[in-house]
Amino acid sequence: MNLTLHVWRQAGPNDKGRFEKYEARDISEHASFLEMLDILNEELVEKGQEPIAFEHDCREGICGSCGMVINGVPHSKQKAITSCQLHMRSFKDGDEIWIEPFRATAFPVLKDLVVDRSAFDRIIQKGGYVSVRTGNAVDANATPIPKTDADAAFDAATCIGCGACVAACPNASAMLFTSAKVSHLGLLPQGQPERYKRVEAMVAQMDQEGFGSCTNHGACQNACPKSISIEYIARMNRDLMKAKLLGSKDD
Amino acid sequence: MRGVLALYQSTIGKKVVMAVTGLMLVGFILGHMAGNLKIYQGAEKYDAYAAGLRELGKPLLGHYQAIWLARLGLLAAVGLHIWSALSLTSASRKARGTGYKKFDDVSMSYASRTMRWGGVILLAFIVYHLLHLTVGTVHREFEYGAVYQNVVLAFQRWPVSVVYIVANLALAMHLYHGIWSMTQTLSLTNNTILRVRRPLAAGIALVVLAGNISIPLSVMLGVISL
Ligand code: HEM
Numbered sequence: 001m002n003l004t005l006h007v008w009r010q011a012g013p014n015d016k017g018r019f020e021k022y023e024a025r026d027i028s029e030h031a032s033f034l035e036m037l038d039i040l041n042e043e044l045v046e047k048g049q050e051p052i053a054f055e056h057d058c059r060e061g062i063c064g065s066c067g068m069v070i071n072g073v074p075h076s077k078q079k080a081i082t083s084c085q086l087h088m089r090s091f092k093d094g095d096e097i098w099i100e101p102f103r104a105t106a107f108p109v110l111k112d113l114v115v116d117r118s119a120f121d122r123i124i125q126k127g128g129y130v131s132v133r134t135g136n137a138v139d140a141n142a143t144p145i146p147k148t149d150a151d152a153a154f155d156a157a158t159c160i161g162c163g164a165c166v167a168a169c170p171n172a173s174a175m176l177f178t179s180a181k182v183s184h185l186g187l188l189p190q191g192q193p194e195r196y197k198r199v200e201a202m203v204a205q206m207d208q209e210g211f212g213s214c215t216n217h218g219a220c221q222n223a224c225p226k227s228i229s230i231e232y233i234a235r236m237n238r239d240l241m242k243a244k245l246l247g248s249k250d251d
Numbered sequence: 252m253r254g255v256l257a258l259y260q261s262t263i264g265k266k267v268v269m270a271v272t273g274l275m276l277v278g279f280i281l282g283h284m285a286g287n288l289k290i291y292q293g294a295e296k297y298d299a300y301a302a303g304l305r306e307l308g309k310p311l312l313g314h315y316q317a318i319w320l321a322r323l324g325l326l327a328a329v330g331l332h333i334w335s336a337l338s339l340t341s342a343s344r345k346a347r348g349t350g351y352k353k354f355d356d357v358s359m360s361y362a363s364r365t366m367r368w369g370g371v372i373l374l375a376f377i378v379y380h381l382l383h384l385t386v387g388t389v390h391r392e393f394e395y396g397a398v399y400q401n402v403v404l405a406f407q408r409w410p411v412s413v414v415y416i417v418a419n420l421a422l423a424m425h426l427y428h429g430i431w432s433m434t435q436t437l438s439l440t441n442n443t444i445l446r447v448r449r450p451l452a453a454g455i456a457l458v459v460l461a462g463n464i465s466i467p468l469s470v471m472l473g474v475i476s477l
């Protein structure tokens with residue numbers, strides 16, 4: 001199939017950037033979206049032009065590198081996939097596709113579609129570590145965990161930190177990401193030490209990075225490749241209120 | 252108190268303040284609507300109800316004292332609600348920075364997308380409404396204490412009725428997303444609430460809408476007259 005692409009091109013962090021129009025020719029419907037960009041890039045290199053920079057690694061939806069906004073939706077309109085899991089068969093011949101980087105002040109564009117998501121790393125770092133001597137690895141079932149808690153913690157832990165939630169949110173809020181990270185520890189017995197200290201520190205860092213404020217649209221959970229629910233946001237709100245208002249401590 | 256201030260520092264804290272003040276306002280809106288429905292009992296009962304509000308709390312409190320306490324509470328709630336909304340909105344604008352060329356917002360509800368402008372419409376309406384039926388400066392035939400007559404004469408002019416109906420449509424939208432949003436912000440999310448919060452928000456919004464707009468409609472249709 002043949003496609004018309006409008007791709008955001010930006011030489012570096014200080015470049016103003018602009019959309020460039022490209023024609024992608026003879027793309028197989030079996031190609032993935034990133035492969036389509038690879039094919040286009042080869043052509044650009046042959047013509048002596050700069051290839052389109054985009055981030056990718058695993059190409060199977062588990063690393064969270066490949067973030068881009070495809071026709072106005074992070075990771076495309078398809079539910080519960082990352083950009084690398086998108087196949088060209090979801091487009092048809094002659095389609096026009098707009099490809100933009102994730103937009104947030106806290107995610108500055110480095111080049112073309114590549115943004116700097118270290119803000120997420122700093123939020124995680126603020127979560128710190130649980131300061132207990134762990135000794136040897138314990139038996140997997142030594143601490144009984146109710147099945148519902150284990151499942152809920154696991155669902156939160158499926159967050160791959162891709163940033164689609166921020167990109168989809170009209171407020172560029174990082175509440176879904178932060179709440180998933182807060183909850184996957186907070187729901188487990190092993191995460192109880194420093195639970196409240198953690199939520200306070202992570203939320204403070206989230207605010208400091210300049211993410212916006214949630215208005216409960218739910219755009220984040222729709223864009224999330226792992227379909228993480230905004231119920232975790234409510235959970236994080238509760239933990240923060242307990243920490244600040246009731247002075248809940250855990251050390 | 253230190254805890255409240257510490258919480259208010261965070262964006263989540265400002266949302267909590269919006270949710271709590273929003274809840275107070277929802278309580279007021281429901282009470283206000285229920286009271287106004289007394290207009291269907293006729294001029295005498297309605298005017299007596301209005302007069303009674305000014306004497307609330309007797310003999311502990313004097314003439315107009317309770318009502319002024321309530322007004323101060325409402326003013327504080329509206330003020331904090333708007334102050335937080337402004338501060339969060341400006342932070343969110345900055346957080347997006349360069350916008351998208353193409354942005355697909357179909358995954359969001361119309362009500363959630365119009366909270367900010369809807370709020371501005373409500374504020375404008377509240378100012379007009381107070382000048383109209385409380386103070387009377389923008390009401391041509393306003394007569395202090397003749398509440399029934401003031402309402403009926405006002406709504407006999409169709410443009411006034413239209414303003415009230417439009418404002419109440421905006422209010423219903425604001426309540427629909429706001430009440431749902433409040434359960435999320437205040438983390439009122441046990442399994443029962445998760446199940447009922449959508450219909451509950453829609454129900455309250457519809458009840459308020461129906462109760463309030465029934466009054467201008469009744470006047471225009473001649474069901475209520477002098
Ligand atoms: C008059 C000016 C007003 C403005 C500018 C305003 C603005 C806003 C905004 C921007 C939100 C945030 C939406 C969200 O986070 O989901 C909100 C929420 C809310 N509003 Fe208003 N509003 C106003 C009046 C009112 C009134 C009159 C009521 C009640 C009758 C009300 C009830 C609520 C409630 C319950 C919420 C939910 C709070 C939350 O949990 O986030 N608002 N308002």
Ligand code: FES
Pocket residue numbers: 055056057058059060061062063064065066082083084085
């Ligand atoms: S490249 Fe790893 S998730 Fe897409």
